[in-house]
Amino acid sequence: MTEPILLHGSKGSMPRDGGPSFSLRNRVVRLVWGITWLVFASWTPRPLCPWRRFLLRSFGASLGPGADVRGSARVWLPSNLVMGAGAVIGPNVNCYNQALITIEERALISQGAHLCSGTHDIEDEHFQLVAVPIRIGAHAWIAAEAFVGPGAVVGAGAVVGARAVAFGHLEPWAVFVGNPAKRIRDRGWRPRSLD
Known part of the structure; x- marks a missing residue:
């Protein structure tokens, strides 16, 4: 399991009191990126994915050949995004990657x-932000409006059903639904390369 990253922001800042959890540099990079x-x-049609890949890579994303992030998707910080060949982030996805996704x-x-790698330490009086990486395996499918939380590891070929809420480790080649996501069956399909 990947260790959580406790984020304190600038010296003496406390998120509970309105202080920033991230450095000024981080906030400026995210502002420039967002603009x-x-x-x-954000307005570009699907065929302009090479242009979107160029922009994401310019801000530090690592994208394999044919990876695509649709224009209406939101990526919090491109340098915390790694996508393999042919991976897709669909329309209106929120990739809230405070830690690596x-x-x-x-x-x-x-x-x-919604892919969310950040949370808060509810046992800390200062309510500090904690960021934990997320990994989504090859050929996995995160269905419409599902939520994948901090530290989740979705196994290769796993399916997280529509509006499911996934935390922890989800086994490969299985189907998960509900809140919290529970395994309901195996996934029968496998890519031919794995046969």
């Missing part, structure tokens, strides 16, 4: 899904 995506990418080869994140 760049809004002006140059890795989406492996040919994984699909469907419309309206």
Whole structure:
């Protein structure tokens, strides 16, 4: 399991009191990134995915060949995004990647899904932000409006059903539904390369 990252922001800042959890540099990069995506990418149609890949890579994302992030998706910080070949982040997905989010080869994140790698330490009087990486395995599918929380590891080929809420480790090649997501069956399909 990946260790959580406790984020304190600038010296003496306390999120509970309105203080920032991230450095000034981080906040400026995110501001420039947000404006760049809004002006140059958010309106672009699907065929302009090479342009969106260029913008994401310019801000530090690691994207495999054919990876696509749709224009209406939101990526919090491109340098915390790794996508394998053919992986897709669909329309209106919120990729809230305060810690690294890795989406492996040919994984699909469907419309309206929320990938959230940050939370708060509810036992800390200062309510500090804690960020924990997320990994989504090859050929996995995160269905419409599902939520994948901090530290989740979605196994290769796993399916997280529509509006499901996933935390922890989800086994490969299984189907999960509900809140919290529970395994309901195996997934029968496998890519031919795995036969």
